[in-house]
Amino acid sequence: SYELTQPPSVSVSPGQTVTITCSGDKLGDKYASWYQQKSGQSPVLVIYQDDKRPSGIPERFSGSNSGNTATLTISGTQAMDEADYYCQTWDRSSYVFGTGTKVTVL
Amino acid sequence: QVQLVESGGGVVQPGTSLRLSCGTSGFSFRSYAIHWVRQAPGRGLEWVAVISSDGDNQYYADSVKGRFTISRDNSKNTLYLQMTSLRPEDRSVYYCAREISSGKHFDSWGQGTLVTVSS
Numbered sequence: 001s002y003e004l005t006q007p008p009s010v011s012v013s014p015g016q017t018v019t020i021t022c023s024g025d026k027l028g029d030k031y032a033s034w035y036q037q038k039s040g041q042s043p044v045l046v047i048y049q050d051d052k053r054p055s056g057i058p059e060r061f062s063g064s065n066s067g068n069t070a071t072l073t074i075s076g077t078q079a080m081d082e083a084d085y086y087c088q089t090w091d092r093s094s095y096v097f098g099t100g101t102k103v104t105v106l
Numbered sequence: 107q108v109q110l111v112e113s114g115g116g117v118v119q120p121g122t123s124l125r126l127s128c129g130t131s132g133f134s135f136r137s138y139a140i141h142w143v144r145q146a147p148g149r150g151l152e153w154v155a156v157i158s159s160d161g162d163n164q165y166y167a168d169s170v171k172g173r174f175t176i177s178r179d180n181s182k183n184t185l186y187l188q189m190t191s192l193r194p195e196d197r198s199v200y201y202c203a204r205e206i207s208s209g210k211h212f213d214s215w216g217q218g219t220l221v222t223v224s225s
Binding site for chain 2: 001031033035037042043044045048049052054084086088089090093094095096097098099100
């Protein structure tokens with residue numbers, strides 16, 4: 001079965017840039033999406049189709065996808081961005097989530 | 107606005123059954139594939155199942171295949187998940203989520219319902 005691997009955790013200082021990677025076999029040939037999940041809340045879509053932002057998502061969230069790696073970048077990170085982040089893709093009628101990355105804003 | 111509201115969770119014994127529901131409003135339910143996604147306490151998201159907009163096609167994760175059945179009633183704007191032969195490892199918050207077909211992503215989620223399987 002298809003797998004997506006993310007680093008378990010990353011930390012960032014307020015105002016700095018943080019990058020979260022998501023690795024999967026030939027992931028660049030598929031669409032990648034990203035979800036933010038704050039403690040005790042439901043997931044929220046922040047990036048879809050590799051690099052598109054839904055309405056209402058701040059411009060500081062951006063995405064890319066090439067080769068075997070999709071990337072979520074948060075520029076000018078704010079305290080409110082502290083959350084778990086999951087990548088997601090689709091492979092042969094199966095939907096796959098990444099292992100998740102906890103972003104801590106120090 | 108788009109709303110999805112799960113219900114039906116609770117505490118059940120191993121080997122028993124439970125049916126979850128997901129009531130929806132604010133969009134044309136019959137036009138979208140809808141999914142179940144679960145999350146065990148302190149763990150990551152796990153895709154469970156999807157049903158096509160017309161209900162003709164269903165796909166499942168290997169971990170629930172043969173035990174769970176996803177269905178929908180487009181006249182009631184409601185999604186269901188029939189869970190049988192429940193195991194302790196099925197303990198999770200179960201979310202329903204709407205799929206956007208062009209990108210195979212989930213743009214709207216419910217608040218989740220907790221299922222606990224324990225003797």
